[in-house]
Each structure stands twice: as C-alpha cells, then as structure tokens.
Amino acid sequence: MHVEDLLRLESLDLTLLWGDRPQLTREITGVTATDLEDPGRFLQRGELVLSGLVWWAPADDEEKAERFVAALAEAGAVALLAGEETHGGVPEVLVEACRRHGIAILSVPVHTSFRAVTDTVYLRQWGDLSRRPAAPYALPENVRAELSRLLAHGTDPDTLLIRAVAHLGTPPAYVLSATGCTIARTPTAPPLPVRRAAEAVKATTTLSVDPDASAYGQWHLHLPEPVETPPRMLH
Numbered sequence: 001m002h003v004e005d006l007l008r009l010e011s012l013d014l015t016l017l018w019g020d021r022p023q024l025t026r027e028i029t030g031v032t033a034t035d036l037e038d039p040g041r042f043l044q045r046g047e048l049v050l051s052g053l054v055w056w057a058p059a060d061d062e063e064k065a066e067r068f069v070a071a072l073a074e075a076g077a078v079a080l081l082a083g084e085e086t087h088g089g090v091p092e093v094l095v096e097a098c099r100r101h102g103i104a105i106l107s108v109p110v111h112t113s114f115r116a117v118t119d120t121v122y123l124r125q126w127g128d129l130s131r132r133p134a135a136p137y138a139l140p141e142n143v144r145a146e147l148s149r150l151l152a153h154g155t156d157p158d159t160l161l162i163r164a165v166a167h168l169g170t171p172p173a174y175v176l177s178a179t180g181c182t183i184a185r186t187p188t189a190p191p192l193p194v195r196r197a198a199e200a201v202k203a204t205t206t207l208s209v210d211p212d213a214s215a216y217g218q219w220h221l222h223l224p225e226p227v228e229t230p231p232r233m234l235h
Contacts (some may be wrong), residue, residue: 001028001124003079003104005046012112012120017095019104026078026104030143031118037064038071044145045076048121050114052083053091062093067097069097079104082116157184174222175209176201183219200224 006014016024027044034055036042043049048071056064072080080103082090090107098105108117122143143164150160157175161184165173172189173218174182180198182191192200200206200222209219 001121002026003028005124006081006117006120009120011153012117013109014112015107017082017105017107018089018099019079019106023079023102027186028078028121031121033114033118037068039068040071040075043075043077044074047075047077048079048081048117049077049122050081050083050117052114053086053094055085056091056094060092062097063089065093065097066100069094069101069233071102073103077103079106081106081108081114083105083108083114085110089090109153160184162186162222173222174200174205174224176220176222178218178220189224191212196221 002024003019003026006012007016007024016077027046028048030044031048031050032039032043033050034042035052039049051068055068069080077200078165080094080098082094082105084090084107090105095105108114147160147164150163161175162170162174165171165186170186172186173186174185174189174192174197176197177194178201180194180196183199185192201220203222203224206220206222209221
C-alpha cells in the first residue's frame with residue numbers, strides 16, 4: 001500500500017496538504033499514532049504517523065513544528081496524518097515543515113477516527129500479502145519484527161496475543177490448550193469455562209498454533225467472532 005492509495009478512499013475523506021509524486025508513491029509498512037513532541041525513537045522506517053497535534057499550541061514557535069517533523073524524517077516516516085479536531089485544522093507551520101523535510105502531510109477530518117485509518121492500512125496490507133503465493137505467513141514485516149522481539153525477550157502469552165491481533169482492533173481471541181485450558185486471552189475476550197474451551201478447540205474458527213506438536217501438546221488460536229482478516233494471516 002502506498003500513501004496515494006489513502007487519498008483514493010472516500011471512506012477516510014483525507015485531504016492532501018502537501019506531497020509530490022515521490023512522496024505519494026512511498027510504500028507504507030505500518031502505522032504509529034503519537035502526540036509526543038519528539039516521537040523519533042518510537043518510529044520504524046516506512047510508517048505513517050498519526051497525530052492529533054496535542055503537543056502543539058498556537059502560541060508555539062515554528063521550531064516546535066520543525067523539531068517534530070525533523071524527528072519523523074530522521075526515523076524514515078513516509079507521511080504525517082494530522083488530525084483537525086484539536087485546532088480546527090492543521091497549522092500552516094506544520095505543513096511548511098513537512099515541505100522542507102520532504103514528508104507528505106494529509107489532514108484527517110473530525111469524522112474520521114485514527115482507528116479507521118489504522119484498520120484500513122493493516123487490513124489492506126494483510127489482504128495484499130494473502131494473495132502472494134510466495135508469502136506463506138501473511139504478516140506485514142513490522143508486525144512480524146515486533147512479535148519476534150517480544151518472543152526473544154520472553155514476553156508472556158497474553159501480551160503476545162494482544163500485540164498479534166492489535167492491528168485488527170484487538171477482537172476477542174484466545175490461545176487454548178488441547179484440554180481446554182486458557183493459555184492467553186485478549187482484554188475483549190471474557191473468561192472461557194474449561195468445558196466450553198475444549199469445545200472451542202474443535203470449532204472451525206480455531207487454528208492450531210503448532211501443527212507438528214502432539215495432540216495433547218498443541219495450543220490453539222480461537223477467534224469466536226468472525227473478523228475481516230485474510231485466513232492466511234491467521235495461519
């Protein structure tokens with residue numbers, strides 16, 4: 001997905017404030033929402049940056065906007081999506097800073113939530129990946145990298161599951177043992193009695209986490225509600 005693709009989506013109703021062909025054809029690898037004055041250390045190359053501009057005030061000097069955009073440019077962000085709600089629009093000093101640093105800037109109207117933008121990007125990415133025959137595991141690279149880092153640091157199963165489905169809006173999801181024990185669940189998933197969990201393991205919406213494990217050693221990913229997610233992403 002590229003920056004220009006966002007402008008074609010009537011459901012988002014985004015407005016281009018600045019950006020030429022080179023900026024609009026940049027590929028999007030992920031999305032980060034932030035209202036930090038200096039978000040650089042939390043960004044990954046290729047990401048869209050969503051900001052409600054809470055960090056900026058009309059009395060601030062141009063340098064504040066300059067520092068914010070410079071941090072985005074240094075981190076390799078592809079575009080800034082600035083919310084209109086806080087200030088009733090996007091400050092011109094921010095648009096000029098983006099122009100100087102070569103970063104596309106789009107305004108997000110009040111009636112479009114950041115969640116809608118995030119969901120659109122990730123569902124489009126997973127959809128694109130699921131159609132590639134050479135991609136057996138249809139995860140965007142930044143999601144795969146985050147999960148790999150969490151695994152390397154011994155993160156608990158609850159956190160891993162939450163982060164794995166976060167870009168789907170964190171739907172109700174469980175990791176269950178073969179005998180119906182709940183290994184992990186998302187905050188939106190209510191407690192599941194052992195008997196119901198054991199039945200859920202056999203449901204069509206349940207996938208084996210490790211197909212090569214023994215029947216009693218397997219864990220299962222269970223999503224009780226349908227989600228708009230390519231099946232290969234869940235696999």
